[in-house]
Amino acid sequence: MRFLKNLRYIDILLFVSFLPLFFALPLFMKAFVVLGIYLAYKKKTLLIAILGFAAIFFSFNIFELKNFDVYVRFLVSLLIWAVLMQRTKEENFYLKISPYLFFGFSIVIFQNIYMLIYVIFEIFVFLYFAVKEHSKEPLKTSLKIFIFSLPVVVILFLFFPRVSQKHFLFGFTSNTAISGFSNVINTNTKSIKLLNLPVLELKLPKSYGKLYLRGAVFYKQINGIWVKGFSKDKLISFTKPVTYTLKEYPTLNRVIFGVDLPIQSNYGYRDGNFIFYSKKTIKRPLFVKMTSVLNYELKPLFLPKGALEYDKNYNKNAQKLLKPLLKEKNINERLKKLIEIFKAQKVIYTQNPGKIDGKNIVDELFSKKKGFCIHFASAFAIAAKIVKIPSRVVSGYMVSNNKNGYCKVYEKNAHAWVEVLINDRWKRIDPTDFAYKVTKEVRNEYKIDKFDFYMSYVRFLVEEWVLRYNTLKQKKFFKFLKAHFFEFLALFSFFVVLIFVFAKRIDTKKELLQELYKKLGAKPQNQSVYKFLKQFNDPKLDEINELYNKITFYKSTKSDIKKLKRLIKEYRRN
Template sequence: MMPIKKIDAYVLSPKQMFWISLAVIVAVLPHLPRLPVWFPLLLILVVASRWLSAIKKLKPMPGLMVVVITMFIFLAIIYFQGLSLNREISVTILTTMTVLKLLETWRKRDAWMVVMLCYFVILTRFFYSQDMLLVVYLLASVIVITHTLFVLQHDNTKGYLQTREIKQTLGLLLAGMPLAVLFFLFFPRLGTPIWGSPDFFGEGRTGMSEEMSPGSISQLFHDDSTAFRVTFAGDIPANSQLYWRGPVLWDFDGFTWMRNKDLSATHRLPIFNNSGNKFSYEVELEPTGQHHLFALDYILHAPDAASLLDDLQLMSSVKINQLKHYQATSVLTQYSPYVPLSTQVINRLTSLPAGFNQKTIKLMRQWQAQNLSPKQLINKALHWFTTDEFYYSYSPPLLHGDTVDQFLFETKSGFCEHYASAFTVMMRAAGLPARVVTGYQGGILNEGYLLVKQSDAHAWSEVWIADKGWLRVDPTAAVSPLRVEHGSQALMSENARNWLDSSWYRKLGEKYDGMRHKWNKWVRDYSVVKQKALFQVLGFDSQDGKSIAIVMGLIMLITTILVLWFLYITRVQRALAPYDKIFQKFIRVFKQRGLIRTDDQGITTFATIASKQFPQVQNSIDEFTQLYLKLRFSKYAKEQRLLDKRLDKLVAKISQDISLYQD
């Protein structure tokens, strides 16, 4: 095997290769959860090999080998993601090619291409999310990538992190920030993104589902993530009235409650006899990947792009894969609007699985024999929960087999889903139509809006009362009034397991959510409608081509002026040698004290005048003049750097000495 030969003329320095590799890493990092499982290994191997080559100055990898590696990687992409040319595979290909490009990046031309690709890679992350923390990270990535441009432009072999280079990078980006804001506000917006709406980035996300079994809701008790935010048009209802209706569960197999998927949208709008408790509000729902929308019991009508089912579930026409805003109006009452039930529906809502929970069925038949009215049956069941040592627990014992019998007659300890399930089975066993409703209960007032968390997940029951409608019954309220009156946060404070459950940590989370709410309102939700409103406030017609042309023309003019100014400043700074910059500081020292140098005065003439006016620093001025003239004609870079430092120190000494004598 032939030994690897070293390169005679190495184009990219180790410092430049370091920053190029870092730019690729920060650009690719937020994509890793969506990329194939082998991608992190590929990234590590490519970056490590190029970094080793840069340090050891090894010969470039043969082009044929790069081609073979690329072909194998393409085959791996096809194997893991298929052949369909969709957004996911396109982003995977772009990201992979950016990493593989490092293998043939040996010249500045290739390095420039890699940096440009990095900008595109971080932009593609917005296809999936525009969350505030992600934007902060991507802005930091832009700083790293832009700094890489400066390192490539100025081949400086000094330390890897130079203050001057960082200042130049930040200066350029800060100069561009006003332009970015102007383009964000005024650039014509599309009603629908070219690549479609951002996808729900749901790895590891929990939330309300279409099924309920023992433990399915209690596992959300310590989930402090946001479910949705609500802004009320007026007063906010009491916490005990905040029942946010979600999936309605009809069918029970002895362990799991399931939604009725055969329902269609209702064509009859709810009619309430009493509309005194009417509340209007706007909901900002976090992505769930499902169709369910949440609204207060009971909603008057469905918002746009949604439908109201016969059981008063609110359903979106599309999956909630991005932040969803909708407005709703609800009437807060325990009874739903009265709609007669068919015999088929009654039979379905009173059915129980055969052979399960015989103790519960036997108990309810005994109660039935007492000729109790529906209201009396309900009150008797609630009274039993209150007086017979039932406990509300966020970590109840595991149940199996006859889960309701075990809960009612053995463990007597459960979360809201245990009580809702058992109570609904009891009502059905007594011949009353009943169903389980899941959703959220309560919320926290946070900076003017109501914050509803996943920990507020809740389940309750509805019982059909003839000639009146569906009656909401929350058996949890009978066992733990604190949960309904003060919310899940009150229980969490009592049952804090660790610092994640502590009040200060939750308060910090609420502050952060307030920032996210503002971000969502002013940035993520800046739509075509809001842009039109802004144009109208400024006196422009968003539909008029002339108005748009004027606005865009002004933005382009400002952009051109700023770019020319930046290029001029950069060229002037680049034209001045280090000793010339120090000479400018020397001139400013005397200018601040009344001695101004004219254009026709050279260094020697000006130094003579300064020595006469400030004789106390004449020796320092003479030394400065001699050093400056020596630097102008020095041919050795090392000597120049040493003299530059000495020259700079002399200026500081002259300024200090003059100040001392003047004082």
């Protein structure tokens, strides 16, 4: 580590590697770091030792050290305490290795896309100081090594044997919080305010319109609260299945939200209503490979009584309004007329409808003319039961924002819709589509932060193809490579030639000058090429000088390089 002989270089590396860690420290430790830097400058080792011990004592509880995150921060605090004490002395081995230790801790604590970018910057800074002592142009040399090494790193990464992982429970974990999904639908709720917490991310092969993600199925309403019923469905027919990657954040339950209709998963198990569950509560980001069918026919193997049951003591006005539809024997026509009546009520979709009696949900929605998705779904399901159309309420998430098939689902995307049984097949109906108007606050809830969305998209791709590049993905890549071998070979050859030409072009000027120096003598290190050649007062050298500066600082062509080469050869011969 000879490049760290200068304490100033050590200070720079310490600053760069410690900077992200500073923001993760407790308040007392932050204050100690700021004061400790000043005390280290004043060589107050004893005072640093006392204040550092006090800061660590007040920042950490010994019983909290079993938490890995707290334990790492504790180790970082001990390290910065030791570094500040060592910094009052001369250069030593401990100071030399400290930047690398800080670098390692920062990777452990921070696991987001911003830290990935910063890590690349850190590596370049370390590389720069590694070559600084051995190169007259360390910045250029570092950039060359850094750029030329990237293709090699990529190739080694793609082809090096991977360690197989059956399930993926790792990835970027910062900026996540536990999001909740309720297994209960309560229509007595007078308002709803969902947080902007991420629930899951998924990547489909291409973009689609609205996507519904199943979470729970309810058959019967009791006192305004929907309850589940035991049932089992059978998939009769479907179009081409879609396989995709899903990343679900920690939740308060075990539901794995697959795109409607999920049929297969490499993790968890499926119930009779095609809803997947994890065996344990999801406490950390879960990566799952799922297969769904977007167009399908689903048939009930047996129908619970709750699919047609409703409390006849409530929704009297709705029963009076809808009973005439029973004269229509064709169930499709009956459903069509029910939708027309529902639309005719001109109900507004809002998050703040006020107090609503969930037991009389249909009458309440039709009279107050406002409600949110739970009220729409509940009212339509009860109305369908009144006209003897079996129905059930499904809750989960609905999302339409996507980029190249990538979607990010937030808690605010929670949704409820209805499935009605027509000709022995379940048919999805979203009653919010029948809303007369959607209020501004609802529209705003579905707006997305474009910057956050695109950053999440990049992060998801990095997790998918870098952090979780395993044996299966490598086999998939090799299969793709085999199918496009000649295209890949041509592309690879092009990049090899491009790198060679680029490297050759950078070195050509230096090689030509070295040839010239053999004739003129060595150039003093602190003197520019321009001044060195100008001092000879030679017209031919002046021409070489002007051409060299043009090539170095302005636009140049291949003919300029050839001309410079010819002029130097002629000068050497003469």
